[in-house]
Amino acid sequence: MSLGSSSSRNHYGEFNQKIDYVFKVVLIGDSAVGKSQLLARFSRNEFSIDSKATIGVEFQTRTITIDHKTIKAQIWDTAGQERYRAVTSAYYRGAVGAMLVYDITKRQSFDHMTRWLEELRGHTDRNIVIMLIGNKSDLGTLRAVPIDDAKEFAQRENLFFMETSALEATNVESAFLTVLTDIYRITSKKSLVANDGSDSTGNSSLLKGTEIVVPGQEPSSGTKSTCCGST
Template sequence: MDDAYDEECDYLFKAVLIGDSGVGKSNLLSRFAKDEFRLDSKPTIGVEFAYRNIKVRDKLIKAQIWDTAGQERFRAITSSYYRGAMGALLVYDITRRSSYENLRKWLLELRDFGGQDMVVILVGNKSDLDQSREVEKEEGKGFAEKEGFCFMETSALKNMNVEEVFLQMITKVYDITRQRSLEAKMNEKEINILSGKEIHVGVDEVTTTKQAICCST
């Protein structure tokens, strides 16, 4: 993608996919970025990433999604890639209880290396394998509610809720970013008024943004 096209984007957001090896992070990213799924997908080594431009409200956003390796031996490499990330999909495999039980370990790492206001969505992947389920949907939903996250089950294979979960994360990041920009403008206005300067702020700039609705499909 050339620089001229990059300049047309209103925002660049970085997000990460985290969770145990084999939960389907790479295929979730591949499905979202290229609408592809690989049955022979191999474990990610280190970190990989993909871009996709999407429209949120009336803005064009370039989403830069990083796929982190789940293997323990790569943790020292990937921890630095949390820096600057504004969103994260915390992924487990509904057919592998150990990947669900390890969520707290991933959450601890996320809080150690990620930003305080990072948008986190809990994702129970491989929902097409319901007959092999080891983690009930209500368990995932309960964990997410306790931590204050949104929750969704997905299937990269069947392309179920993949688009929705990424868009939900990116929309929430956009809303937070726009709200911060609004607050900064209002603070600047107050400072300018106190210093005797007069500025004009358009009505659309002081409109509170709507918050994205959490989906627990």
């Protein structure tokens, strides 16, 4: 979604930064797999050892530049527990990207990926960009999910895949930027088609980004985090 003349606060609180696109990305997966820590690492370059379980829904934003365009990434995080399933429809609405997160030390969290993916695809555009993330790669000695199992699942479902460590900041930056860059590629293609006027149907099969505003809540922009290690 191109926002043209929209603006965003810089570090001094001034509204002078033009935002070209706003992309909503959702984090999904079982509770305690590290979704909130991935969000904190990407948006604020922070990690908290004493992190508590997410209650309800929260989100953070971070502004990045891709191909000389300013993109505001709005990353949403929700509790993985079943009792919070009522937020499903509103949580997924307008999402153009998703991070499907499991814990490499908990086989059950990986086995649940099929269910989470089915729910995601049932509530979003069929061309949503999805990254499968095996988090807590720093706990390799406790691994319960072979990397080949995850690669096979990702290939079968046409997903991006990376293993990350929010604790060590490994691949967190790379994972989010891969998703955001692919969203940008698809959205840019949609804009070109629309400008050509060659698709009278509006080319609805391509992604349509939507900025979601929570009443009474102003998300804080994250600071740029350091680049991550390679796989």
